[in-house]
Amino acid sequence: xxxxxxxPSRVICKSGTSVxxxxxxLDFQATTMFWYRQFPKQSLMLMATSNEGSKATYExxxxxxxxxxxxxxxxxxxxTVTSAHPEDSSFYICSAREDRGNSPLHFxxxxxxxxx
Amino acid sequence: AQTVTQSQPEMSVQEAETVTxxxxxxxxxxxxxxxxxxxxxxxxxxxxxxxxxxxxxNATENRFSVNFQKAAKSFSLKISDSQLGDAAMYFCxxxxxxDMRFxxxxxxxxxx
Numbered sequence: 001x002x003x004x005x006x007x008p009s010r011v012i013c014k015s016g017t018s019v020x021x022x023x024x025x026l027d028f029q030a031t032t033m034f035w036y037r038q039f040p041k042q043s044l045m046l047m048a049t050s051n052e053g054s055k056a057t058y059e060x061x062x063x064x065x066x067x068x069x070x071x072x073x074x075x076x077x078x079x080t081v082t083s084a085h086p087e088d089s090s091f092y093i094c095s096a097r098e099d100r101g102n103s104p105l106h107f108x109x110x111x112x113x114x115x116x
Numbered sequence: 117a118q119t120v121t122q123s124q125p126e127m128s129v130q131e132a133e134t135v136t137x138x139x140x141x142x143x144x145x146x147x148x149x150x151x152x153x154x155x156x157x158x159x160x161x162x163x164x165x166x167x168x169x170x171x172x173x174n175a176t177e178n179r180f181s182v183n184f185q186k187a188a189k190s191f192s193l194k195i196s197d198s199q200l201g202d203a204a205m206y207f208c209x210x211x212x213x214x215d216m217r218f219x220x221x222x223x224x225x226x227x228x
Contacts, residue, residue: 044161104163
């Protein structure tokens, strides 16, 4: 089945630094990828929609200058958390949909970010 | 905007018994997709079952089945012959054509 690889799985960084998370579709092309954030014991909240070759679409309340998204190819989207603060500590999950029909979303394994 | 509501924060079931998880959603669209995802402690999102809104027949996947009531905008998940490995968070999700929206989740505990 379709596989989405997300890297790293865990990262610890200091306040003020930036962290990049990668999301790759391994065996299919994905024009569109999605980035979700999940706080402990809560649901997945959509942060932004990543579009290959164009600007990402951010959900209301999500700072586009803080959460930089780059979708440079049909198989790779990156999320960079800039000037991270402890409140950015969360679980970040990417997902991708195959560019055909009504295929379901395939999820990466997530990245646990801890900002100290 | 579409919203997905799961009114049961926690549910418990005895091993080998049947449990039903509730989900309702709000949409003005007629063509969309509904999903149930399982999230074990590993946090991996695992697709359990999906339903296309244009299909009247309820989807089934082995021990998992849904009761899709389009007019009532209800999409419940039934797990039969519950197993210890079924213990997890279960999320109901809605998708029209792009992103997916999730409910708050139901934590399922399976008692041996």
